[in-house]
Amino acid sequence: LGPTRLEDGPAAPAPPTGIAAPLRVRLLGAAGETLAEVPVTVREAWSHHDGARAADGVRFFRAELPFDDGAQRWVLDENGRELASFDRSASAPTVRIDPPPSNPQDPFELRWSGSDPDGDPLRYSVHYSADGQSWRALALHAERSSLAVDPALLEAGPEPALRVTASDGFHRAEARVSVAVRPRLDVWMTWPLPDEPVSESPTIQVVFRGEPVFDVFDARTLALFMADGNEIPGETVVDEGGRRLVFAPLVPLPPDTEFRVVMRPGLVSTDGARLTEPVSWTFRTGGG
Known part of the structure; x- marks a missing residue:
């Protein structure tokens, strides 16, 4: 068994009537009485909790029980046979x-x-x-x-x-x-990516770090251009929950062609930060 800890959490549902749960975690009081219990399902572990590779054959499980101030011990048992336990110590850290x-x-x-x-x-x-x-x-x-x-x-x-x-x-x-955290508004992620050819009808997305005020933004904030400078007509849709703008071209894009996206400055965040520099990137459509 690896790291163990007890955390507050809702009670997990009991197994269906008539079906035995061979592995259980039980929360015990001072007299050994069961205060709460829950069946557990053991799964294969591909990695340790902190990202390190797990040893072959390692299994893991997660159990959530309602916490009780009278809890003094928890045990993991299999059909009544105790496999592991953890006792409550006297003092808090x-x-x-x-x-x-x-x-x-x-x-x-x-x-x-x-x-x-x-x-x-x-x-x-x-x-x-x-x-x-x-x-x-x-x-x-x-x-x-x-x-x-x-x-x-x-x-x-x-x-x-x-x-x-x-x-x-x-x-x-x-x-x-x-901790001091300055209000900020900048571009966090963009799509399409420069090295991944896309279809003739891509959706162009800009995701922001910060909370943009979208109800006052200019519809031309996001624009798409061909390499020769000709602008591609399109429609920009606001996704406030996702903090992003989505631009959809109104015409199919020619294949195997490079395009440039320009995000113009001017957006303001809810806390007063302003996007002051333009952001641009290129992408390419796939071959015909």
Whole structure:
């Protein structure tokens, strides 16, 4: 068995009536009573949790149970035979975050330290929030005590913060630190790609990092040109949820021809950032 931990989660459905579940995870109280249990399905593992190659024959499973403050132990059993167990230790861990740069413009290393009075090994999860309420995972259940953070990939907001959570398997502790994240609006991804020939009727897409205000944008913000400078007529559609513009040519494109897409500046984000530089790229249609 590899790393184990207990996390809050909804109860999983029980197996159909009359069908035995040979593998179960049970959450036990101080007197050994079962507080919650769930059947588990073991799967083949192609890689370890942190991306390293797993040993041959390694299996894995994930079990979610409703947490109970009286829980003292969990066990994995097969038809009543105990295969593994994990006991709740007496004390919770502690974790502390080193102060990040006060106004980071470039990627930096977020560092933290954790300890456990009972000597339990700790694993760490790192989350980011732009508003102090909704959190996005940057790393989960890591053994390391540092993480490379790129502010350019984080959304700006009223209360940007990083949170590190330490877990010993039962107990958790967390620490938070504020981080400066500048409002920004730039092009994150474009399609078609330059090295992949496309059909005569492609959809041209621009995905933004930041929250563009699409209701005031110029329909000519996105334009398509042939190599000789002639503009191809088309229609631009806004996908606000996907933070993207989609341009569809109104005429079929000739085969085996190079085209240039131009994204003109002028878009503004909800937090006041502005796209100030044009963005352009080329692609090619496939052969006839």
